[in-house]
Amino acid sequence: MRYIDLHTHSTASDGTYTPSELVRYASEKELAAIALTDHDTLDGVAEAKAAGEKYGVRVIAGAEFSTVYEKISLHIVGLFLPENSKRISERLEYMKNARLTRNEKMLANLREEGIEITMEELKENFPDRIISRAHIAQLMQKKGCVGSKNEAFDRYIGDKCKAYVEKESLTPEETVGLIKEAGGVSVWAHPLLCKLSDKNTEKMAERLKTYGLDAIEAYYPTHKPADTKYIKTIAQKYGLGLSGGSDFHGSIKPGLDLGTGYGDLAVPYEVLENIENKLKK
Numbered sequence: 001m002r003y004i005d006l007h008t009h010s011t012a013s014d015g016t017y018t019p020s021e022l023v024r025y026a027s028e029k030e031l032a033a034i035a036l037t038d039h040d041t042l043d044g045v046a047e048a049k050a051a052g053e054k055y056g057v058r059v060i061a062g063a064e065f066s067t068v069y070e071k072i073s074l075h076i077v078g079l080f081l082p083e084n085s086k087r088i089s090e091r092l093e094y095m096k097n098a099r100l101t102r103n104e105k106m107l108a109n110l111r112e113e114g115i116e117i118t119m120e121e122l123k124e125n126f127p128d129r130i131i132s133r134a135h136i137a138q139l140m141q142k143k144g145c146v147g148s149k150n151e152a153f154d155r156y157i158g159d160k161c162k163a164y165v166e167k168e169s170l171t172p173e174e175t176v177g178l179i180k181e182a183g184g185v186s187v188w189a190h191p192l193l194c195k196l197s198d199k200n201t202e203k204m205a206e207r208l209k210t211y212g213l214d215a216i217e218a219y220y221p222t223h224k225p226a227d228t229k230y231i232k233t234i235a236q237k238y239g240l241g242l243s244g245g246s247d248f249h250g251s252i253k254p255g256l257d258l259g260t261g262y263g264d265l266a267v268p269y270e271v272l273e274n275i276e277n278k279l280k281k
């Protein structure tokens with residue numbers, strides 16, 4: 001049986017493997033295909049594709065879009081994205097700039113709390129990255145401002161903390177539309193991490209389907225067999241396809257491995273074939 005991983009991150013966002021290292025690792029793990037799905041960027045895709053040719057791993061161009069629907073944070077993975085879609089690039093560029101402004105505000109807030117971190121330090125430590133709170137926390141720890149990244153979130157930059165600034169986000173409707181217009185496949189990523197009631201999970205799946213959503217992530221490292229089964233039932237009920245992957249980030253998510261997640265994840269190649277069939281329709 002051949003296996004795949006349709007949800008992975010590289011250094012183009014907050015992963016610790018470069019796109020090439022990630023693809024080489026996928027070949028070591030004997031994965032037949034991976035999708036590179038960095039947060040709000042396609043910047044790593046060209047490198048990953050080139051590495052895919054070299055190591056004999058099929059690489060799908062993707063991105064994971066952070067969206068918000070009525071204060072609920074929803075992640076939508078786009079697969080089979082063209083790298084030259086003007087509309088997607090424009091939107092991602094806008095989001096990147098919005099992040100810069102937000103990071104500046106968070107650093108100013110931290111300064112008020114007596115923590116001195118500059119944009120220059122962030123850029124120096126994390127060149128060519130989309131800089132998120134995960135990076136700010138890492139730097140706070142490195143500089144000894146906090147004992148751990150968790151402390152950074154608990155005391156300063158977590159959602160309800162003093163230095164936190166809300167992120168500008170796309171709506172899921174716009175995101176699903178953008179992906180569809182570009183000829184890609186849209187996936188509701190890790191639906192259970194939204195921690196909605198069963199009723200609201202279904203309502204959301206139904207709503208996303210009306211926007212044109214193609215698939216839902218049924219295979220995910222934190223899923224128990226019953227969870228996967230539950231998501232499959234929802235997919236069936238609302239006419240959605242299935243996707244799945246590890247959400248691999250390298251060493252920032254210890255114990256979570258490419259392809260196999262926490263040990264028992266296995267996404268058959270067939271999942272990718274079914275998604276491709278959706279594209280052909």
Ligand code: AMP
Pocket residue numbers: 014131132133134149150153154158167
């Ligand atoms: P951002 O997109 O800038 O809001 O940052 C989100 C990232 O921060 C996530 O991808 C996580 O890696 C990390 N993160 C968010 N909340 C926490 C938390 N409570 N503890 C540790 N990491 C977190």
Ligand code: MN
Pocket residue numbers: 009014039249
């Ligand atoms: Mn991440």
Ligand code: MN
Pocket residue numbers: 064075189190
């Ligand atoms: Mn996510």
Ligand code: MN
Pocket residue numbers: 007009064247
């Ligand atoms: Mn992810």
